[in-house]
Amino acid sequence: MSERPEMYEGVDTIWMDGEFVDFEDAQTHVLTHGLHYGTGVFEGVRCYDTADGPAIFRWEEHLERFYQSAKPYDMEIPFEPEEISEATVELIRREELDSCYIRPVAFYGYGPLGLNPGNSPVQVAIAVWPWGAYLGEEALEEGVDVAVSSWRKHASSQIPTNAKTTGAYVNSVLASLEAKGNGYTEAIVLNKEGNVAEGPGENIFLVRDGELYTTGLAESILDGITRQSVVDIAEDLGYTVHDDATISRGELYTADELFFTGTAAEVTPIRSVDDNEIGAGTKGPVTDEIQTTFFDILDDPPAAYEDWFHPV
Ligand SMILES: Cc1ncc(COP(=O)(O)O)c(C=O)c1O
Incomplete structure (x- = not known):
């Protein structure tokens, strides 16, 4: 694998398909449907270090948009929003981050290629990493x-x-x-x-x-x-x-x-x-x-x- 981008330095764990895996092990096959046809949906969310402790900003709204985004593509995310939510909170705790960016992604995975994604499994991953001001x-x-x-x-x-x-x-x-x-x-x-x-x-x-x-x-x-x-x-x-x-x-x-x-x-x-x-x-x-x-x-x-x- 190529060298890890500075952005992800210090990130140990990624949640993938129901499991917490080592950063280096969060891999997917080159024949992944989403890689060829862009059939994935994602969110970008921030957790802030507030006076009341780390808190995810408008998490329910982001989760709702995540599931809504999947709809036009007939994509059934094989986890309940509560499971995604618990996994994300646990990930932030494990990474001991007070503030971070959160990237949930769901995509049609490795299956028979062809435009209809119906036979490809839906894979889901969540990554978190510290991220400052996007435009500086x-x-x-x-x-x-x-x-x-x-x-x-x-x-x-x-x-x-x-x-x-x-x-x-x-x-x-x-x-x-x-x-x-x-x-x-x-x-x-x-x-x-x-x-x-x-x-x-x-x-x-x-x-x-x-x-x-x-x-x-x-x-x-x-x-x-x-x-x-x-x-x-x-x-x-x-x-x-x-x-x-x-x-x-x-x-x-x-x-x-x-x-x-x-x-x-x-x-x-x-x-x-x-x-x-x-x-x-x-x-x-x-x-x-x-x-x-x-x-x-x-x-x-x-x-x-x-x-x-x-x-x-
Ligand atoms: C194309 C586009 N428009 C608008 C936004 C802003 O949306 P939000 O405030 O939910 O991050 C984003 C970022 O997610 C985007 O990618």
Whole structure:
């Protein structure tokens, strides 16, 4: 096996198909259906080191999306959500992590190849590892420079965009490669109609005249759990939020503020789009208030948000 990436240094155990196995033993066959056809579903979740101890953020919602993602592919995950939940909590405890990223994945495994996956067994794995800010600590403060991708997001008439399917992420990979190749930190992907969809791994919010706008579920986006959390936080702060917006490309350039949301990116300001400065070219005041509230909730969950946390 090739050298272990730095990211996974110190990780001892992975949960696979009902068992805790050594990191090096979490292997699958090269004739795995999901490897050839992208027939897997996954989640990205974070566990935070809160004042009440390590807790998984919005775990029930992530678990629900995991099972929902499997549905269009007729994939029956051969474990109950409670089993996945217990295995994950046990894994975090075994790895002695206070905060980490959690990656559950289910995929059609080694079986007869052919597009119909029906005869392939469904395999499930869960890995956890420590993971800092996805786009970098500086990005959270200063914001990121992004470019509108020349790749369009697939419509949900082509691939269900509300399902977190492994194969669908080739679109995100293309957008991400293009953005980075051109010297930007991240991409914004337009949908088939040419309106804003989302980032390769993030939802997007726009601030205009003190109100918030985020692209609606019919705009070919993933129904992001951070997106929903930020809608709730913003409304609790008294903002008007339009969570069913259609946002044109031009509106990006003239926005007062823009920011990404996602499990990996958390709340990351966008300071420029296609080299056009957004607002003052740094984190705007509304983004700042929402980001600060978001991180305060994660640090020390107030009673009103307690049910967002699953203790480890
Ligand atoms: C394409 C895409 N959009 C949006 C998001 C944000 O979703 P969430 O906040 O649930 O992580 C993600 C990350 O999972 C994603 O991959």
